Amino acid sequence: MRNKVLIGILLLVLILVVTTVWYFIGISVSIVSIVVPSEVGTDDSGYVAILLQNNGSKDINVSLKVKNTIEDEKGVSVQEPIIIVGASGLDALPAEVSLKPGINQINVYYGYQVPGLKKIEVEVYQKGKLADAKSAEVNVLPPQIRVELQYTNESQSGYDIYKVFGSLSNFGRGTARGVAVNISIIDETTGKIVSSSTRGESQIRDYTFFQPMNTWRGKDGLETQAPVALIELSSGVPSNESYMPALTVAKGKIGDRYRVVAIAQWQDQISKAEMLIPP
Numbered sequence: 001m002r003n004k005v006l007i008g009i010l011l012l013v014l015i016l017v018v019t020t021v022w023y024f025i026g027i028s029v030s031i032v033s034i035v036v037p038s039e040v041g042t043d044d045s046g047y048v049a050i051l052l053q054n055n056g057s058k059d060i061n062v063s064l065k066v067k068n069t070i071e072d073e074k075g076v077s078v079q080e081p082i083i084i085v086g087a088s089g090l091d092a093l094p095a096e097v098s099l100k101p102g103i104n105q106i107n108v109y110y111g112y113q114v115p116g117l118k119k120i121e122v123e124v125y126q127k128g129k130l131a132d133a134k135s136a137e138v139n140v141l142p143p144q145i146r147v148e149l150q151y152t153n154e155s156q157s158g159y160d161i162y163k164v165f166g167s168l169s170n171f172g173r174g175t176a177r178g179v180a181v182n183i184s185i186i187d188e189t190t191g192k193i194v195s196s197s198t199r200g201e202s203q204i205r206d207y208t209f210f211q212p213m214n215t216w217r218g219k220d221g222l223e224t225q226a227p228v229a230l231i232e233l234s235s236g237v238p239s240n241e242s243y244m245p246a247l248t249v250a251k252g253k254i255g256d257r258y259r260v261v262a263i264a265q266w267q268d269q270i271s272k273a274e275m276l277i278p279p
Contacts, residue, residue, distance in 0.1 A: 027131045028056040032103060034122055034136035041141050041206050042115055042174030047084065047107035048136075050122055054099040060126065061096040066108050067121040073177070075114035082109040114267075115142035115174060143206060144172035145179060147213075147264040147271045149228075151279070158236055162277045163246070164229040164260045166213035170204040176266040177203045181213055183228045185250040188257040188276065195229075195248040213262075216245045229260045231277045 035049040048069055054060055070078040083094070084107040097106060112118060118140055123133045146169040154161050166183065170176055184196040204211055216226040230246035232239060238251040250258055257276060264271045 027126055027129060028060060029054055029062050029099060029124055029126050029131045031122060031124055031132045031134040034120060034134055036110065036120060036136050036138050038137075039139045039141055039173070040110070040112070041172070042113055042143060043111070043177060043203070044140075044174070045109065045111040048110050048120060050106045050108060052099055052104045052106065052124060054101050054104060057101055059101070060099050062099055062131065063096050063125045064106070065121075065123040065125070068118055069108050069110040069120055071112045071114055071118070073113045075116075083107065084109075110138070112140040113177065115140045141173035142269070143170045143174040143176040143204065143266065145170055145176055145204060145264055145266050145269055145271050147181070147262045147273045149260060149262055149273045149275045151275060151277065153278075158234055159239065160233040160254060160278070162231040162233070163227040164231070164275060164277065165225055166228040166262050166273075168201060168204055168208075168211045168213060168264060170206060170208045170211075173206050175203055175205045176201075176269075179204055179264055179266045181265075182261075182263045183213075183248050184261045184263075185229055185231065185248050186259040186261060187250075187252075188259050194250040194258065197247045199247065214245065214247055228262065231258050231260075233278075 030053045032051040032053050035051065037046070040046070052062070068077045072078060118138050119135055120138065121133070121135045124131050148167050148169065149164055151162055151164045168179065168181070179201040180198060181201060182196065182198045185194045186192065187194050201213070212225040214226040214228050215223050217223045227246045229248045230243045232241070232243070232251045233254045233256060234251070235254050243249050252258065257278065260275045260277060262273045
């Protein structure tokens, strides 16, 4: 009985050894390193350098699986990243990559729209077998948005006109896409919203310290900053002016007071600025 048990154990060990040798036979490639910046910003782009070692004396073909190098605006990983093989140019992820003896570099495009710590995973297969696997981490830094308001005042016959200008800033590393901005003019006495508008900015790049919320291109082709809110205070009948291209307009009597509120939002970030008119 004991001999049968020993024979069974020996057979099991032999099967494991043979299976291991069979699996790794012909495997001559390994991942040396995954080179990626430790920190990038949202919407930054670049290339992860994957260094592969061909330990053989002739060219070999391998296939790769690369995860979490590209994420969309919802933080979902795109399954088919773009790869540059050597210096041959930009190609879609090929079924196989040819490696010369020695160290080979494969560059994988990266880009993230949601901040946070990302884990890049690389698997390399040779002859359909997993030859090696490694991972690397990159910290995606968010933008830091801020909204600010300024005003100018001019007096005409029977009217005081206040123009409120808004600007956005980004003090962070990342780029903010699709910043939603709401402008409201509130009657300070009643607390009711007199005029309101919402618009989206295409993007605010990193370290942008002044980006007008509203611009106007004149007949001369020059682009100038336009008000986001305009308040007309009259001593009599309100004017018929539309005050375009102001985003929000309120007309009242001299002595009335209004509050201009600007709220900018990007994902979970909110920045708010307020201004009393007249101040």
